[in-house]
Amino acid sequence: xxxxxxxxxxxxxxxxxxxxxxxxxxxxxxxxxxxxxxxxxxxxxxxxxxxxxxxxxxxxxxxxxxxxxxxxxxxxxxxxxxxxxxxxxxxxxxxxxxxxxxxxxxxxxxxxxxxxxxxxxxxxxxxxxxxxxxxxxxxxxxxxxxxxxxxxxxxxxxxxxxxxxxxxxxxxxxxxxxxxxxxxxxxxxxxxxxxxxxxxxxxxxxxxxxxxxxxxxxxxxxxxxxxxxxxxxxxxxxxxxxxxxxxxxxxxxxx
Amino acid sequence: xxxxxxxxxxxxxxxxxxxxxxxxxxxxxxxxxxxxxxxxxxxxxxxxxxxxxxxxxxxxxxxxxxxxxxxxxxxxxxxxxxxxxxxxxxxxxxxxxxxxxxxxxxxxxxxxxxxxxxxxxxxxxxxxxxxxxxxxxxxxxxxxxxxxxxxxxxxxxxxxxxxxxxxxxxxxxxxxxxxxxxxxxxxxxxxxxxxxxxxxxxxxxxxxxxxxxxxxxxxxxxxxxxxxx
Amino acid sequence: xxxxxxxxxxxxxxxxxxxxxxxxxxxxxxxxxxxxxxxxxxxxxxxxxxxxxxxxxxxxxxxxxxxxxxxxxxxxxxxxxxxxxxxxxxxxxxxxxxxxxxxxxxxxxxxxxxxxxxxxxxxxxxxxxxxxxxxxxxxxxxxxxxxxxxxxxxxxxxxxxxxxxxxxxxxxxxxxxxxxxxxxxxxxxxxxxxxxxxxxxxxxxxxxxxxxxxxxxxxxxxxxxxxxxxxxxxxxx
Numbered sequence: 001x002x003x004x005x006x007x008x009x010x011x012x013x014x015x016x017x018x019x020x021x022x023x024x025x026x027x028x029x030x031x032x033x034x035x036x037x038x039x040x041x042x043x044x045x046x047x048x049x050x051x052x053x054x055x056x057x058x059x060x061x062x063x064x065x066x067x068x069x070x071x072x073x074x075x076x077x078x079x080x081x082x083x084x085x086x087x088x089x090x091x092x093x094x095x096x097x098x099x100x101x102x103x104x105x106x107x108x109x110x111x112x113x114x115x116x117x118x119x120x121x122x123x124x125x126x127x128x129x130x131x132x133x134x135x136x137x138x139x140x141x142x143x144x145x146x147x148x149x150x151x152x153x154x155x156x157x158x159x160x161x162x163x164x165x166x167x168x169x170x171x172x173x174x175x176x177x178x179x180x181x182x183x184x185x186x187x188x189x190x191x192x193x194x195x196x197x198x199x200x201x202x203x204x205x206x207x208x209x210x211x212x213x214x215x216x217x218x219x220x221x222x223x224x225x226x227x228x229x230x231x232x233x234x235x236x237x238x239x240x241x242x243x244x245x246x247x248x249x250x251x252x253x254x255x
Numbered sequence: 256x257x258x259x260x261x262x263x264x265x266x267x268x269x270x271x272x273x274x275x276x277x278x279x280x281x282x283x284x285x286x287x288x289x290x291x292x293x294x295x296x297x298x299x300x301x302x303x304x305x306x307x308x309x310x311x312x313x314x315x316x317x318x319x320x321x322x323x324x325x326x327x328x329x330x331x332x333x334x335x336x337x338x339x340x341x342x343x344x345x346x347x348x349x350x351x352x353x354x355x356x357x358x359x360x361x362x363x364x365x366x367x368x369x370x371x372x373x374x375x376x377x378x379x380x381x382x383x384x385x386x387x388x389x390x391x392x393x394x395x396x397x398x399x400x401x402x403x404x405x406x407x408x409x410x411x412x413x414x415x416x417x418x419x420x421x422x423x424x425x426x427x428x429x430x431x432x433x434x435x436x437x438x439x440x441x442x443x444x445x446x447x448x449x450x451x452x453x454x455x456x457x458x459x460x461x462x463x464x465x466x467x468x469x470x471x472x473x474x475x476x477x478x479x480x481x482x483x484x
Numbered sequence: 485x486x487x488x489x490x491x492x493x494x495x496x497x498x499x500x501x502x503x504x505x506x507x508x509x510x511x512x513x514x515x516x517x518x519x520x521x522x523x524x525x526x527x528x529x530x531x532x533x534x535x536x537x538x539x540x541x542x543x544x545x546x547x548x549x550x551x552x553x554x555x556x557x558x559x560x561x562x563x564x565x566x567x568x569x570x571x572x573x574x575x576x577x578x579x580x581x582x583x584x585x586x587x588x589x590x591x592x593x594x595x596x597x598x599x600x601x602x603x604x605x606x607x608x609x610x611x612x613x614x615x616x617x618x619x620x621x622x623x624x625x626x627x628x629x630x631x632x633x634x635x636x637x638x639x640x641x642x643x644x645x646x647x648x649x650x651x652x653x654x655x656x657x658x659x660x661x662x663x664x665x666x667x668x669x670x671x672x673x674x675x676x677x678x679x680x681x682x683x684x685x686x687x688x689x690x691x692x693x694x695x696x697x698x699x700x701x702x703x704x705x706x707x708x709x710x711x712x713x714x715x716x717x718x719x720x721x
Contacts, residue, residue: 029711031707031710031711032617033616033617034703034706034707034710035710036707036710036711036714039711039714039715040711040714040715069347070347070483071343071346071347072483073483073619075619075707076711091349091351094347094348094349095349097347098347099347101340101343101344102340103339103340103343103344104339104340105339105340105341105343105344105345106339106341107272107276107335107339107341108276108280108338108339109275109276109277109279109280110272110275110276110279114272114275118268118272119348121264121265121268122265122268122269122345122348122349122350123348123349124349148279157339226714227714228714228715407631410631414611414624414627414628418611418614418615418624419614420614424607424610424611424614427606427607427610428607428611428628430603431600431603431604431607431632431635432604432631432632432635434600434639434642435635435638435639435641435642435643438642438643438646439642442646458645459645462638462641462642462645465638466638469634469638470631470634470635473630473631473634474631477627477630477631480547480623480626480627481623481624481627483623
């Protein structure tokens with residue numbers, strides 16, 4: 001394991017084996033305008049693990065991440081993060097989860113530091129100023145802190161978004177195509193982050209097309225296909241089918 | 256009580272972020288100001304050149320210009336969040352939804368206040384109205400009117416931000432709801448300028464206050480539902 | 485079956501009240517026969533507001549319970565409501581013309597408020613049309629409905645004030661007939677018309693709701709269908 005100096009601070013997590021599973025979903029489904037993006041996913045992800053979500057475009061990776069992030073609501077089924085229900089305890093879930101999407105969600109007219117400072121305020125990061133500087137340094141943008149994001153390249157925006165992820169106290173990190181737009185240095189940064197998170201006991205879910213680069217950081221893999229779990233492999237993640245198919249049909253039909 | 260302070264602090268952080276982005280990018284204020292100026296000019300053409308008639312119509316023209324330009328401003332302010340998916344990110348912070356609404360509404364209020372004050376000055380010049388004499392009640396009216404437009408506008412901008420035909424729907428939804436505010440602001444302005452001969456200024460200002468309070472509460476209560484996709 | 489009975493009763497009641505309103509009840513001393521429009525006009529206006537209340541409250545229930553049937557009620561309320569609103573405005577204009585000499589009178593608080601109500605309804609229905617996803621549509625509509633409903637009383641008061649401060653309620657104003665001192669036969673006819681129209685409204689609401697609910701159920705079945713076929717489809721591997 002390469003030595004890491006990146007600072008992550010999840011909420012205090014218990015010993016590895018005493019923690020509840022980070023993610024449990026049961027028949028989780030989401031439709032958009034009548035089309036199922038996720039058709040019924042039942043998974044169980046153990047705490048502290050790094051799991052990859054694989055699959056073609058449209059397989060449902062992004063939808064699953066967005067559901068877990070509470071960015072969207074499920075159409076059917078149930079999901080829990082750290083034992084908290086996504087639907088009814090969404091605000092509590094938000095305190096524990098951080099989501100990095102394709103879109104970096106930065107404000108073009110603000111500088112890098114201002115963007116992070118705003119996020120730090122929203123995330124209630126302790127010792128805000130120091131943490132912001134630390135995050136800027138950790139992602140290699142300390143010398144660009146005063147530059148407006150409008151003038152950033154795509155790779156730099158991605159780094160800044162990663163910096164924002166560092167400011168929270170998340171115990172579950174959701175990354176959607178984290179390597180996209182990154183150069184060699186950027187990808188190495190992501191690897192350092194994964195190492196830091198592993199050491200801190202943070203659970204990480206990564207959706208990606210091509211995961212070869214991060215292979216050695218992964219515990220398990222989930223392959224999605226057309227909104228369903230096609231295959232589960234590795235440690236720390238298991239398929240969680242609740243009941244035989246007929247009972248499931250019944251459960252879905254009654255809502 | 257400290258939760259209230261914390262929420263207020265968060266709302267101010269959102270407002271400050273909006274204000275900063277607006278100051279630097281000037282998306283909303285400049286275009287809104289120019290639009291208001293053009294509208295006033297066109298009013299002059301449409302209703303003039305009799306200056307007595309224009310002076311009599313001035314309160315109405317003032318607030319019509321402010322409302323129309325305000326729609327533009329409020330729309331542009333919300334568009335800030337659509338570049339790069341910032342709105343989705345904003346919705347994911349562990350922050351109560353009403354705080355986000357409050358922050359954006361405060362930011363909107365700042366822009367609307369600037370807009371309204373400039374238009375007031377312009378109306379004074381273009382339609383020969385003596386603003387200085389009644390500056391205090393006029394200021395109060397402007398503050399209350401700007402607050403109402405910001406409260407309603409922030410809400411409806413949130414409703415329409417991801418809607419098809421947004422440019423048409425925002426005014427279509429906002430304008431009927433703003434009718435009482437328009438009425439109250441125009442009547443208060445007219446009363447203030449005339450020296451309040453019938454003693455009705457207080458009643459109209461009360462109407463504005465009631466409108467503002469009700470709309471802020473309604474907006475804060477429902478904004479959260481808009482952020483979930 | 486019960487709905488059909490309601491429909492017949494409503495139709496009979498409306499026909500009866502129309503007959504009474506046109507032929508039995510004496511004409512107003514000042515306004516003559518024109519005043520007879522007041523009965524359906526006021527009844528429609530009452531139902532226009534009632535419908536909006538139903539729409540707003542159903543919207544809140546949707547937000548709370550997440551049952552799309554509440555949204556179906558809201559939609560029914562809006563469509564039936566817009567009908568009654570348009571009729572109320574038309575009636576108001578028809579009544580106003582012979583009395584005031586003009587079709588529109590800005591100082592009539594009910595007319596202007598009802599016109600604004602129409603605008604709010606139209607906005608609500610257009611908003612619904614522009615959203616395809618049923619849950620998003622229901623949520624957006626519910627929120628807009630609530631804020632609009634909250635706005636209506638403010639509009640009403642502001643317009644009342646507007647008129648009151650100008651002291652120009654004209655002699656022949658439709659208002660005069662609606663005061664408490666009006667003779668019983670007028671009040672009675674009005675109440676009768678109100679009742680008849682409410683029955684008709686109830687019938688229309690139930691029918692429209694049934695249609696909307698059938699639509700909801702159809703969509704739901706189609707969704708489940710698609711979901712099930714997605715689950716049982718052959719995986720790519």
